[in-house]
Amino acid sequence: MTNQLKRxxxxxxxxxxxxxxxxxxxxxxxxxxxQKYSHLGLIDAVKKLKGIDTFTGIEDFLAYYQLCMKxxxxxxxxxxxxxxxGQAMFAQNILYSEVHISVYQHxxxxxxxxxxxxxxxxxxxxRQKAHDDFxxxxxxxxxxxxxxxxxxxxxxxxxxAVTVLEYAVQGKECGVIGIGLGGNEVNAPxxxxxxxxxxxxxxxxxxxxxxxxTDGASSVWGALNELQADxxxxxxxxxxxxxxxxxxxxxxxxxxxxxxxxxxxNLYPSLREHPFSELEQAGVIVTINSDDPSIFGTTLCDExxxxxxxxxxxxxxxxxxxxxxxxASFVPNRVKKTALQKIVLWEKETHRKERK
Numbered sequence: 001m002t003n004q005l006k007r008x009x010x011x012x013x014x015x016x017x018x019x020x021x022x023x024x025x026x027x028x029x030x031x032x033x034x035q036k037y038s039h040l041g042l043i044d045a046v047k048k049l050k051g052i053d054t055f056t057g058i059e060d061f062l063a064y065y066q067l068c069m070k071x072x073x074x075x076x077x078x079x080x081x082x083x084x085x086g087q088a089m090f091a092q093n094i095l096y097s098e099v100h101i102s103v104y105q106h107x108x109x110x111x112x113x114x115x116x117x118x119x120x121x122x123x124x125x126x127r128q129k130a131h132d133d134f135x136x137x138x139x140x141x142x143x144x145x146x147x148x149x150x151x152x153x154x155x156x157x158x159x160x161a162v163t164v165l166e167y168a169v170q171g172k173e174c175g176v177i178g179i180g181l182g183g184n185e186v187n188a189p190x191x192x193x194x195x196x197x198x199x200x201x202x203x204x205x206x207x208x209x210x211x212x213x214t215d216g217a218s219s220v221w222g223a224l225n226e227l228q229a230d231x232x233x234x235x236x237x238x239x240x241x242x243x244x245x246x247x248x249x250x251x252x253x254x255x256x257x258x259x260x261x262x263x264x265x266n267l268y269p270s271l272r273e274h275p276f277s278e279l280e281q282a283g284v285i286v287t288i289n290s291d292d293p294s295i296f297g298t299t300l301c302d303e304x305x306x307x308x309x310x311x312x313x314x315x316x317x318x319x320x321x322x323x324x325x326x327x328a329s330f331v332p333n334r335v336k337k338t339a340l341q342k343i344v345l346w347e348k349e350t351h352r353k354e355r356k
Contacts, residue, residue, distance in 0.1 A: 009304045013342040015096040015325035018256035022068040023292025024085040033071040078122025086130020092301045096137045096331045142168045143180040146188040156192040181209035190222035197227040206230045217241035239275035249283035254328035258291035260298040271310045287325045315350045
């Protein structure tokens, strides 16, 4: 039965809306890059990452995330990472993806000697080749590193966020569609970023912040009201506030949920105690995502499978989640229309097989 369910999920047309490019780098590619840049002394650390199952918390995870960031040091490295993610999309029947990138860190940390054109050239080369070879569509979300805006006294400086928005403007022709806000939420609330997000939305970008992962419902409220979030990455701790859950449902603001990620950083002890099902039953639009699949040892198909088994979801339920992923996205209309038609055909075919 599990193998049959795996095949069904693999064949289901899907979109992925919460995934970080740095967290998609294959283990063998990461090792090859570490060897390519052997002067950095990262080979042993990269090999160690392969054996990690659970992190002690968000900061432990972020240390390994930074390790992955250090490996992308040229336009060709970015192109390779994008192309291999496109290949992984094809293998899972993921037709479309909105991918987060930590653009500021790549340009200003780790002494890479990169400029913005190097990143754009790599992203575009990888994206175009993935589209040509696999037919997949990828767009970008440029992330703002929230913790870097607050000094030791908690004083906020918007300079980095403004810089990220400037980079996004320059990347519109390369598929940059949104502005994110990532990192540990503790002592780094969303409200101070209001002006930058307001300006971003006036310029046509989508507001796609992380909230309600390492901090509670107040962080989600801030993202919803002050940042005018179009979707919220994670958002699972909204479950701690009944009014917030009702508001998310009423306003139809989707949550891009990453179950395995939440478990790996010890946010919840098990999938049974994860609020995915409860949020969905309360009328909140939810999408299923893998976050950093190579770091957490998962795939989007794995996420669908785990949820289906844990909460006994039917094929009709799985189709609804896949439909959510396209309807909550900012995919070009022609791609969305085709994808939704494919989901209908998938439902009809699975129903036909069930009746045999």
